[in-house]
Amino acid sequence: MLYRESGQFSTSYLAEGRLFKLYQQRWGFYALLAFAFLAVPYLGNDYWFSAILIPFLVLSLAGLGLNLLTGYAGQISLGSAAFMAVGAFAAYNFQLRIDGMPLLLGFFFGGVTAALVGVVFGLPSLRIKGFYLLVSTLAAQFVVTWVLTQFGWFSNYNSSGVISAPPLVILGHDFSSPAGRYLLTLGVAAALFWFAHNIVHSELGRRWMAVRDMDTAAAVIGIPILQTKLLAFAISSFILGIAGALWAFAYLGTVEPHGFDLSRSFQILFIIIIGGMGSILGNFLGAAFIVLLPILLSNLSATFLAGVVDPGQLENLQKIIFGALIIFFLIKEPAGLARLWQAFRERSRIWPLRF
Amino acid sequence: MMNIMKKPSVLLGALALGLILSSVSAQAANEQYFPLQSYRVGPYAAGGTGFFGGFIDYLQYVNLKEGGVNGVKFTWSECETEYVVEKGVECYERLKKGLNGAPAAATNPLSVGIAYATLERSTADKLPLITINHGRTDSTDGSVFPYVFPLQLNPYSEVSAIINYIGDKSGGLDKLKGKKIVTLFHGSPYGKETNPILELLAKKYGFSLTLLEVPHPGNEQQSQWLNIRRIKPDWVILRGWGVMNPVALKTAQKTGFPADHIIGNIWSNSEEDAAPAGTAAKGFISITTHPSGTNFPVLQDIDKTVLKAGKGNLQDAKRFGTVYYNLGVVNGILNVEAVRVAQAKFGKRPLTGEEVRWGFENIKLDDARLKQLGAYGLVQPLKLSCSDHEGGGAVRFQQWDGKQWKVISDWVQADRKLLRPIIEESSHKYAKEKGITPRDCAKES
The missing domain is CATH 3.40.50.2300 (Response regulator)
Incomplete structure (x- = not known):
């Protein structure tokens, strides 16, 4: 019993529909947002922003995109990185070819383009499921990279086929400093997480889960399968597309299509598997695990073991530890880190009593 | 449904630990630092171990043989990138500040992807980015890319x-x-x-x-x-x-x-x-751009001072004198030469990235200088300038x-005269896209 829940009742439908019904949770959440938006920009340094926080946020967002599709709507996809690439290259081209295009609108259209491509590659999901669908989304992965490399138009005929970030200016404010890029990423991510959270709790979210659990049954109770699945692909790809644009513009600055290859898709898939399928929080936990843990291990080993152990061996050692941790967590909780956190919270509610 | 309320508590713990570690720093020493974004595992390990082995061995050699450049010793630390772009970026951000007060001289990622991703960062941080024998062709135009050096040979x-x-x-x-x-x-x-x-x-x-x-x-x-x-x-x-x-x-x-x-x-x-x-x-x-083999005075000397003393970086001594190893040595020679040139202008002390950049732009390796370095035939004659960041453009x-x-x-x-207008066209397009005003190279000294 770390905090009291008793005495808090919903007295209106509006209150009942709240994200966090307990005021402790609410205030905790506000405090966290305030910390991320106001305190972190002053506390962090270049290394934290550019190497840790920005990729963490972007990959959380990418995880969210895939989680909507795979965790909520039950459609497995290995094309996440391709949709990110579409978003990045589309946002770049909108920015480049339309004079005076506002940055965020460019991101939005990048996301919309990714959504359209996502719908096209989502069409097979009406006929095939599971691993077979996985194979068809794999096609997206290869086709998109190939098209972006093959046709120079997409990279504005850059001789090396790379795109680089336009000036990051929103309403006259320059966001190109590391702290600015962090705030930009955080702002976009927070907005999309809010959006996704609401979708998941809306009728559409319920339809996704019904399709995920059994699509025949869902069809029988009158859920339009075609529309539901394609909307899942569209919204998922939209978020992935914006994540891709952030990856290109706010994080790396310059990317080539090869930067969005199959291993990135796998990385995003691992984020949601380890974080927790069908969970919003799980995306953060998964991204933290996949992105931050290796960096932490590498920092630790650079501090304590450099010079003692051969650098190549050291790297392999880190991989062994990382792999062992993945196995440990998946055995401990196959439903992901989010489930672990939920179990912890359920216990702490009744603490110090047991069960 | 779980909530997002306490999401980063686990994460914050980890982050805090990292913060403590990264803020450890000691007294400034009379040293010049090379951040090494090396790769020793993964699919390109063969290239990485050879190149960084040669690079480290050369720095070690200068330290042992001459006590560094004018008394400023070299120091370095490695960060494994596996040739993966994000890891390279993380390494760049981690190492760019220098080590124990020794300022970073230049970064040498030997990876096209990492070079692209750190290109703008290098410019903002005023730290030269060396992409020997590879990299972005139009970065040859130093008036638009002041901190990027595709040394010796661009595509x-x-x-x-x-x-x-x-x-x-x-x-x-x-x-x-x-x-x-x-x-x-x-x-x-x-x-x-x-x-x-x-x-x-x-x-x-x-x-x-x-x-x-x-x-x-x-x-x-x-x-x-x-x-x-x-x-x-x-x-x-x-x-x-x-x-x-x-x-x-x-x-x-x-x-x-x-x-x-x-x-x-x-x-x-x-x-x-x-x-x-x-x-x-x-x-x-x-x-x-450089022959393999060990038949050069500088390599013989490295063998004697570094390898025979058991201080070599290669695990497999048989790779001494291979193409990748020699490329590392060549890269070491060019980096050290840039430091030497810059020290002649700015003083015999550890230099900032901006000063080392000046050194790179004023490298002038003619046959006499190459013979002095024991690298005649190994390194091509090279003369860099503000507008020309490639220099050589010759191969064997x-x-x-x-x-x-x-x-x-x-x-x-x-035929570099033929290529120059094409390179400039591309670099000016980049400058326009980015809103960069090219430097006036006539005014650089």
Whole structure:
């Protein structure tokens, strides 16, 4: 019993529909947002922003995109990185070819383009499921990279086929400093997480889960399968597309299509598997695990073991530890880190009593 | 449904720990630091261990032999990138601040992807980014890319030199008319980068050019080589990468194309590219900016001072003198020379990245200086300037005799005058996209 829940009742439908019904949770959440938006920009340094926080946020967002599709709507996809690439290259081209295009609108259209491509590659999901669908989304992965490399138009005929970030200016404010890029990423991510959270709790979210659990049954109770699945692909790809644009513009600055290859898709898939399928929080936990843990291990080993152990061996050692941790967590909780956190919270509610 | 309320508590713990670690720093020493974004595991480990082994050994050699440059010793630390872009960026951000007060001189990622991702960061942080023998072609134009140095050879110069060599072999560039050349390129931005230049040269000299793409990773090339047999070209230029190279050589043998009419580019020129093809590689020609082998005074000296003293970086001592190792040594020579030049202007102390950049722009290696360094024949004569960040643009040709590379030509120069306008066009496009005003190189001293 770390905090009291008793005495808090919903007295209106509006209150009942709240994200966090307990005021402790609410205030905790506000405090966290305030910390991320106001305190972190002053506390962090270049290394934290550019190497840790920005990729963490972007990959959380990418995880969210895939989680909507795979965790909520039950459609497995290995094309996440391709949709990110579409978003990045589309946002770049909108920015480049339309004079005076506002940055965020460019991101939005990048996301919309990714959504359209996502719908096209989502069409097979009406006929095939599971691993077979996985194979068809794999096609997206290869086709998109190939098209972006093959046709120079997409990279504005850059001789090396790379795109680089336009000036990051929103309403006259320059966001190109590391702290600015962090705030930009955080702002976009927070907005999309809010959006996704609401979708998941809306009728559409319920339809996704019904399709995920059994699509025949869902069809029988009158859920339009075609529309539901394609909307899942569209919204998922939209978020992935914006994540891709952030990856290109706010994080790396310059990317080539090869930067969005199959291993990135796998990385995003691992984020949601380890974080927790069908969970919003799980995306953060998964991204933290996949992105931050290796960096932490590498920092630790650079501090304590450099010079003692051969650098190549050291790297392999880190991989062994990382792999062992993945196995440990998946055995401990196959439903992901989010489930672990939920179990912890359920216990702490009744603490110090047991069960 | 769980909530997002306490999401980062686990994370914050980890982050806090990292913060404590990263804020540890000690007193400034009289040292110059090289942040090394090395790769010793993963698919490109062969290149990484060789290159960074040679680089570290050379820095070690300067420390042991001369006590550093004018008393300023070199120090370095490694951060594993596995050739992965994000890891390289993380390493860059981690190491750019220097080590124990020793300021960073320059970064040398030896990875195109990492170089692209850190290109703008380097410029903002005023830290030179060295992409020896590779990188973004238009960064040759130092007025737009003040902190990026594609030293010795950029991709355009590479093909131009190859065509010049073929011209030489045919008895003059005018004899190229009517010749048939096929270029087999890796299906990636890297592979396609030189195609426009080849087309331009084909038009200029009147040879017929066929461009054949090999999709990544390139372990199946039957159809491409059947095509080549049909075309019956005089020469095949191999613009390969990794496994694509030995497969190309083996398939060439299978389809009956002679290996001694295949010319490998700068990423198809190592022992690791030729040896796996076995007998099929015998006679294979490739370009190189530096011969392999140990027959240079500087390498003999490294062997004596560093390796024999048990301080060498290579795990496998047999790789001493291979292409990648020597590239590392060459890279070390150029970096150290830049520090030396900059110290002559700014004083005998650890320098900032901005000062080292000046050093790079004022490198002038002529034959006399190269002989002094014991690197005559290993490093090409090189003169950099504010507007020219490449400098050399010359290659030598080597041939695989079944066991090792034999140098078969003197320095062959690229037609850099022809390429310059194309490079400037591209760099100015970049400047316009980015809103950069190019430096006026006439005013730089």
